[in-house]
Amino acid sequence: MKLPFRILVLDDDEQALSGIVELLRDAGHHVTGAATYDAAKRLLALGTFDLLVTDVRLRAFNGLHLVMQSRADHPDMAVIIITGYDEPMLEIEAGRYQAAFVRKPIRPAEFLELVSNSLSNVRRQRRWPRKRVIGGFRVTAAGRTAAVVDVSYGGLRLELPDRGRLPETFDVEVAGIGLHLEVEPVWTVPSSDTGGTLCGAALAAEHTPAARTWRAIVDRLTA
Template identity: 25%
Template structure:
């Protein structure tokens, strides 16, 4: 058991790709390196491009410069496009020294080595390249965790200050991420963040306006204008957080029409609109109609009838996601729970009001640990009844739950 756990915790060794058009040279590299590194080979630049694309990621690629059809410079530049984090080393002859120097200046290569390259020199440089790769990937992992932490804090603040907006954002995020999963080239992290943070600007609205929006009451012209400004307020806030610029743009343009009608001059049009913004536009409008008890098929028909408003490909992905989601709805059931039985991930089946009349959490809210504790606190001070209705997933095969 301990051995199995130890193996599971041991990180997978990083892969090294060696590229040369001479099979004998490749065989020699493998003999020299296979006991120290996890080695893969490619016979020429064209095969190397396919390997990087289909068999990666590689921590380090080492390529000869002089190869037919696709030379080392072309291959390594292509590898950079496909796998930006991969560290690249080029092997070159003495006569090609200036070419190698120019290539490094142009392509940002890590090292170039003169052929023939002794095994100990090659090994030492690959070790250096691996350290560089680990540094880059560790920094990206740390940044990713920092961003996720920032986003979680923002959404938790929204859940406490405007439960209705948070619940709406949660529904938008689930559907938008599903739509993104149906589309080739969608950055699901960006789509998810854009959707989850799209309602942060609601904290700038007056309590009266938030209540009218929650109750779907008719808004005055001034209130409609105030509501529309929340997207800009959110984008301005997010631009202060490094690496969230694309998320901020998606939220800023979430109301933009696909054909650009009625948009300001600086708003992109058509495919130039960020895909996340195009997804948000369709999903937010869908959610608005769903909140008015429209049936999914009727909503899709209405959205399709609005010529030029939405990206047709996004509408198709939305329709596909709704069909898939319709099947999943069968795996949920309604139950009543005591307050202390509630768990994060459960979805409220009705509005939860305090005995004083205050709306604590709205119907459809997915409980987080923080919102669950909020309900417990209201219950402890005697301002909340002891039973809550929620929907929970049903395990199809009871044996799977063991």
């Protein structure tokens, strides 16, 4: 039996919030609604969610603020941002966090399809759970020395020393064994602790000799 996905919905319009929550529950998901930014922030501090659905305009805040603040603690959470406006700059910024945009009015069938697509990577993470690397190890990523924070069969989370932009795909070299992995950045967020960048990256191809070697490394690192 498949576990239902856990979805957090944030909207300060109670009627809109109720409608989205009901639509997602009818689709079989476990849904929690929040009517304020602070309430959603508390819920994210207390638990984990597979998907965050948030309105972009929340009085003094916007939904992207919540995504930025929560990404480091919820690296695999999918995000959908709802907007009633044409906001190209916000849409570009949201792309850094792999957030999908949907415009009002919401069309139920199209919205549920977007939800399903957004959760597709979460399904993979459920098959390949992340495991934190105790003590860490270093790799060369996009030509820079980076620390590995956690790993899974499908990818890794890196801490890079600067805030330079990453290409759509880049090479990760595991020193000493000559392993090169082609990865795709799923999300990036500035690190307030180091001044660098945290990046969640997925293997560009899962069925290659390099990917099989990587999975063997993951097994050894987390044994």
